[in-house]
Amino acid sequence: MNRNLTEINWPNGQSSLSKIGEDWLKEAFKVGIEIPTGCLNGSCGACEIEVNGKTVRACISSIPNSTSHKLKVEFSYDPYW
């Protein structure tokens, strides 16, 4: 497989082959997922998703390189919101 691509499994059951370094928000949109956003500068947390179990703020991060080239995305819900 092309080493610049990673397979992403999205919470809506879709999967995509995405370029490492791409925007999370843009890639999610391609599979029909709109990640909620607020500040777009990393401070509010509205855009948090879980990537392989780790919380990331989608607006300030991009698709990371992973050794397995497989990422599983889930929405993180903060029960105190």
Ligand code: FES
């Ligand atoms: S939109 Fe506020 S942290 Fe990402």
